[in-house]
Amino acid sequence: MLDLLTSSYAQVLQAARRSRTGSRPYRIVIVTDSTMSPIEPFLTILGADIDLEISLTYADPATTVPDSFAAGNDTLKHADCILVLLSLRCQAPDLHDRAAFLPSPTRDDLEDHVRNTATLLLSALRQQSSAPILWFSFEDVTATLTTLAVSEPSAARLNHFLATRLADTGNAHLLDFSKCLAQTGHDNAFDPQRARTISVLYRPALFREIALESFKYIRNFTGNTKKCLVLDCDGTLWGGTVGEDGIDNLLIGQEGSNSPYLAIQRTALDLHDNGVLLALCSKNDEPAVWQVFDQRPDMILRKSHFAAHRINWDDKPANLRALAQQLNIALDSIVFVDDSVFETSMVEKLVPQITCLTLDKAALLDFRGILSRLGWFASPATTKDDRLRAQSYQDDGQRGILRGASATLEEYLRSLSMQVAIVANSDIDIDRAAQLCRRTNQFNLTLHRHGADEIAGFVAADDTDVFMLSVRDKVGDLGSIGLAILHHRHDQAFIDTFLLSCRAFGRGLEDILLTCCVDKARHRGATRLVGKYVPGPRNGLVCGFYKDRNFAPHQDGETFGLSPLAFTPPDHFASITTPSLQQREPIGAGIT
Amino acid sequence: MPGLRDQVLDIISAVLDIDRQSITESLSPQDLENWDSTQHVVLLLAIEDEFDVTFTDEEILRMDNIAAIVAAVLERKGATSGDL
Secondary structure, eight states, X not given: OHHHHXXXXXXXXXXXXXXXXXXXXXXXXXXXXXXXXGGXXXXXXXXXXTTEEEEEEEEOHHHHTTTTTTTTOOTTTTOSEEEEXXXXXXXXXXXXXXXXXXXXXXXXXXXXXHHHHHHHHHHHHXXXXXXXXXXXXXXXXXXXXXXOOOOOOHHHHHHHXXXXXXXXXXXXXXXXXXXXXXXXXXXXXXXXXXXXXXXXXXXXHHHHHHHHHHHHHHHHHTTOOOOEEEEOSBTTTBBSOHHHHOGGGOBOOOTTSOOHHHHHHHHHHHHHHTTOEEEEEEESOHHHHHHHHHXXXXXXXXXXXXXXXXXXXXXXXXXXXXXXXHHTOOGGGEEEEESOHHHHHHHHHHXXXXXXXXXXXXXXXXXXXXXXXXXXXXXXXXXXXXXXXXHHHHHHHHHHHHHHHOSSHHHHHHHTTOEEEEEEGGGSOHHHHHHHHHHOOSSBSSOOOOOHHXXXXXXXXXXXXXXXXXXXXXXXXXXXXXXXXXXXXXXXXXXXXXXXXXXXXXXXXXXXXXXXXXXXXXXXXXXXXXXXXXXXXXXGGGTTHHHHTTOEXXXXXXXXXXXXXXXXXXXXXXXXXXXXXXXXXXXXXHOO | OOOHHHHHHHHHHHXXXXXXXXXXXXXXXXXXTTOOHHHHHHHHHHHHHHHTOOOOHHHHHHOOSHHHHHHXXXXXXXXXXXXX
């Protein structure tokens, strides 16, 4: 993937042609006033990397706004994602070229015209599709001829307006065009000659950044953000080799120095502090590695920052598989960083699901910048649970000791003294609920990737209940790790979403959450509770979830129904707090 | 080091999704369904980017088959057909 950042456009085209096709179709509609087709190979490669087969359709905002789409055109209806890139050059050429020379009423009129166009377009898009909208901001236009004074450009005002409008619309995001431009530089970004003749405004380098920026979001929409950064030690966390050079001679750097190894450690620590798991995978004698952590005062990272480690002489593919198993995360949520091409290419070959980053000279010197451009770990909002996550994995070591001391699973679960709390609707943390929808791939029955706006809608709706489950035990706090969304329709209740973070498997928590759904359905007068299993790439674990709990399969094979009375939860919890059933009226009451 | 001509043909092959062996001198947009205006634009950008040239409008108008595209690149890069 690193190649994508440095290859020439011709190389990217060739790579796109060679790249394997993803197995899941993903349709992107690009709404634009210029020619965007050169972006295709970038999107193809980025899609293939997460097993998506990208198909692109282009729409002209001028025809999208009136009604050509409404009149039976399905393009938007089937979109998985809508990307909007409008240019001031096309929307208001005078504003773009000579804003500084316009009388302010004229300038205001032009800005109003752009605002109106954007507003109409946005509502037309939302009317026809609930797909996420990625809208690029307008480029800053600051060219002046006769004044040196700095003034607020029109683009800044328009972008502020866009940000507000998009936030109000829901599941619509403003992407930073200036950031893409800053990465490429003006002269590498624009192509005045092509703009004039064939309406291609941008050069390939800028299309690359636009594609990368868009994919930071698409990874989130499709549950493909990375969760764990696995680091090699020698040549990655420090310069030199523990075994050869000795602890005192390793190159790390004093605080404030510009050593690239310090920068890597600081980047890793920032990721850790925002919920990314760190792990070590190094060919070394384990005690020697920990001695570096203990004895070198210039180490920023501490042993306690790592959720797991494999420091031994076994091959790295095997060690990485073991790490994934220990942390209970999927292989494709791991990024592995090593300075040795030998190691990264072996991992790429034997465990292709893992994303590898070879720390060559360029990557070593700009580790943070490269991770930022690739955006593997980026998500729209961080939550307080992000900080709990790493600690919770650490606590798992302690839990392993308890498990070893218990004769049976039942005894172990009792020994944890688990305190479970379920909150409902307005009491839930909406950002965390959306994050669980985005991140959870294994114990996730329907894989519905609801955004924060949708969840806020469910919370507000009278015919929907949202439950969030959190648990703490005598070892530590796991935070909010379960989510269920229940729709009530007449005398039936439908489980729209039912998921559990991978940290919380094997404790019977799913049964507490399901009991909560059963109780609520019963309280609202439902005679059937309907669950659905939607198979995805990684949720095979729960394919028998409803069947195992006496739900009877429906004819379509995917949905299961249960009389809300026929279910008993486990009893190995120290305490269970559930929301009051009196919060809302039974659904039957107001519906005819 | 592949010659200029080979490099151009590699790019054409990738953009138009055809094998190198199927590319003939006289191949033009009329012969290939996916050699539409969109792909033609991509092809031009890729060639300009790879060889660090910007073709004039007149040059682009002339670049309507394989032989003409290769010739335009060679002309710009100061190579003659002897370098092929």
